[in-house]
Amino acid sequence: MKNKKVKLITGEVIKKAGLKTCIVAVTKFKVQPIYQKKLNQFKKYLVHDEKDQYKAGDKVLITEIRPKSKRKSWQIVKKV
Numbered sequence: 001m002k003n004k005k006v007k008l009i010t011g012e013v014i015k016k017a018g019l020k021t022c023i024v025a026v027t028k029f030k031v032q033p034i035y036q037k038k039l040n041q042f043k044k045y046l047v048h049d050e051k052d053q054y055k056a057g058d059k060v061l062i063t064e065i066r067p068k069s070k071r072k073s074w075q076i077v078k079k080v
Helices: none
Strands: 008-016 021-031 037-048 059-066 072-079
Touching: 008 037, 021 059, 021 072, 037 059
Parallel strands: 037 072
Antiparallel strands: 008 021, 008 059, 021 037, 059 072
16 A cells, blocks of 8 residues: 555634534635736635634634545544
């Protein structure tokens, strides 16, 4: 079996979405190539929260796991 790199991403919990599920926003800073305008881009992830202990506003570290549902394939590792 090959050793795969573990994907770790830091983001912020936006809101709770049902039992054991959070929505985490990951922001990325990008510079537009032609006009050099600075942009903040973000992406939302549905994240599994086993103990249901995180709330909106928490900074968390998430990792990729096998899919728990149709759109949920990330899990919270710890609070940053």
